[in-house]
Amino acid sequence: MTPDIAWPRNDYSRVPFWLHHDAAIYELEMERIFRGPAWSYLCLEAEIPDAGDFRTTWVGDTPVIVSRDKDGAIHAFVNRCSHRGAMIVRALRGNAERLVCLYHRWCYSNSGELTGLPFRKGLKGEGGMPQDFDMQAASPRKLEVASCHGMLFGTFSDRAEPLEAYLGEFGTGIIKRFLSRPIRILGYSRQRIHGNWKLYAENLRDTYHASLLHEFFVTYGVDRATQRGGVKMDGRHRHNMNHAYAATDTQEDAKAAYAGTAARLDRMQLRDRKLLEFKNEFSDGMNLAAPVFFPNALLIQINNSLATRQIRPQGVSAHEVFQTVFGYADDDAAMTRHRLISANLVGPAGLVSMEDGEAIEAVQKATRSTRDGCAVIEMGGRGEVRDLAHRVTETPIRGFWSYWAELMGVEPAGAIR
Amino acid sequence: MALDEDRLEDWVELFDEDCDYRIVTRENVEQGLPNVLMWCDNKNMLRDRVESYRNVNLYNPHYDRHVIGPLRFTDKKDSIFCFEAGYSLFQTSLEGESRLFSVGRYRVEASVEGNLAKLKSVTVIADTGLVPSLLATPI
Numbered sequence: 001m002t003p004d005i006a007w008p009r010n011d012y013s014r015v016p017f018w019l020h021h022d023a024a025i026y027e028l029e030m031e032r033i034f035r036g037p038a039w040s041y042l043c044l045e046a047e048i049p050d051a052g053d054f055r056t057t058w059v060g061d062t063p064v065i066v067s068r069d070k071d072g073a074i075h076a077f078v079n080r081c082s083h084r085g086a087m088i089v090r091a092l093r094g095n096a097e098r099l100v101c102l103y104h105r106w107c108y109s110n111s112g113e114l115t116g117l118p119f120r121k122g123l124k125g126e127g128g129m130p131q132d133f134d135m136q137a138a139s140p141r142k143l144e145v146a147s148c149h150g151m152l153f154g155t156f157s158d159r160a161e162p163l164e165a166y167l168g169e170f171g172t173g174i175i176k177r178f179l180s181r182p183i184r185i186l187g188y189s190r191q192r193i194h195g196n197w198k199l200y201a202e203n204l205r206d207t208y209h210a211s212l213l214h215e216f217f218v219t220y221g222v223d224r225a226t227q228r229g230g231v232k233m234d235g236r237h238r239h240n241m242n243h244a245y246a247a248t249d250t251q252e253d254a255k256a257a258y259a260g261t262a263a264r265l266d267r268m269q270l271r272d273r274k275l276l277e278f279k280n281e282f283s284d285g286m287n288l289a290a291p292v293f294f295p296n297a298l299l300i301q302i303n304n305s306l307a308t309r310q311i312r313p314q315g316v317s318a319h320e321v322f323q324t325v326f327g328y329a330d331d332d333a334a335m336t337r338h339r340l341i342s343a344n345l346v347g348p349a350g351l352v353s354m355e356d357g358e359a360i361e362a363v364q365k366a367t368r369s370t371r372d373g374c375a376v377i378e379m380g381g382r383g384e385v386r387d388l389a390h391r392v393t394e395t396p397i398r399g400f401w402s403y404w405a406e407l408m409g410v411e412p413a414g415a416i417r
Numbered sequence: 418m419a420l421d422e423d424r425l426e427d428w429v430e431l432f433d434e435d436c437d438y439r440i441v442t443r444e445n446v447e448q449g450l451p452n453v454l455m456w457c458d459n460k461n462m463l464r465d466r467v468e469s470y471r472n473v474n475l476y477n478p479h480y481d482r483h484v485i486g487p488l489r490f491t492d493k494k495d496s497i498f499c500f501e502a503g504y505s506l507f508q509t510s511l512e513g514e515s516r517l518f519s520v521g522r523y524r525v526e527a528s529v530e531g532n533l534a535k536l537k538s539v540t541v542i543a544d545t546g547l548v549p550s551l552l553a554t555p556i
Contacts (some may be wrong), residue, residue, distance in 0.1 A: 004452060030526075186450060187445040187450035187452020188452060188546070189552070190547045194550065213475070216474060219472075271462075272459065272462045340452065340456060344456055344457075347552070349454045354551045357477055358550065
């Protein structure tokens, strides 16, 4: 059933708040987006390097196993036993020749096929499964898996376009920038934000908030709207990237621009500057790059801290942000240490990122009681959605909603795309 | 106590200049992964973080309450005492709603000279890897 959404405008410059609070919308998102023709980020190939390796992940709120078979091929399938629905694998990761459900010991191969079940033929001629029970047909639902430079994506839909086309030149190019060399996983962090998952998706497409909400950015000069940078999107405007180039503004530019805000550009100095040290390791000179892929993925570089983030919706009013922090396999001990010190900036305790959770929860709390209210999304202009070579914009949020509405089947008449 | 009373500056003064304070999660430790949620490898980094909290960062207004279990001494190297203790940290909103924010253990090295003890190293190993909302004030 398709819900009736009264979009006030066809360019998504007004978005009704109730879309963050409606259980029916949430269920439809799980069906039409996360189990629909979108490609969701699963994990990194580097997390399952060897035959038999597996790890568990989530696509929307569906539990998924990603595993590597004995020939090295990667598979993904629903982590739910075909028998009575128990989670097959409860560990976060591991290595196994076969995966066995704890409840009645039904066995699955690394490629997600049901291969055996106890007492299938009964005991002494009694009991057992019917002779015509079809093991193949009873295997868990599989996802199609594709890798872009070691970043693994999956889709449940056979209507999805090829991953490369889905990401576009924009996406494949920027993923290659991050993953051009073999990586080393440094670890994980998790954060539960008590807000609808789309509020986080919006946050990642809003370059406008970065230098205002995250005062640390501005005060200590990590990222300011006066730096050269902007937003780039794919052709369909479903993915985007905020970015900034290091050292492309002056203290004077910044002081003038932030004169009317609370930012303290003069007074604050770090005692230990190594926190903000940036060793330029990319030929493009960007010190901040945050490409976002619809619906659930982010790659993020702030100085020398590198990570992926996966949005895991957990009901209409909460989501987990699962972050995988990495460096490169050829990093020496000093570089790994530097990346970990830089990691103080990002994640749930990040000096520049901690405010996002608070802002999202503040929106979720305050919008629950308004059925008619709408977000105003006009910074950077109305109408057509396009790339901008400046940073005072939230236009990619409108791009997000346009693709969301297309997949949900709820576009307004004359909708922009 | 200092943290529960929002005396962050006093808390910093418990540390030696050459100190190490970090918050890691059990999930990473058990996989042998070095990722940190927070890492200050000297007292100036602690001072910077506290100054940033006071003047720059915006986070959820709340009260902290640490409940710390018995200390278990694990080693003594000259004047350095090593000990561990479990903790629970509850957070309470300004409207009075409390929640369990984090549970885990401390691994501490403290130097004792005369009557003066200074923290050399505090590693917080949080069982609570799924941080509720955000982690601002230290554990």
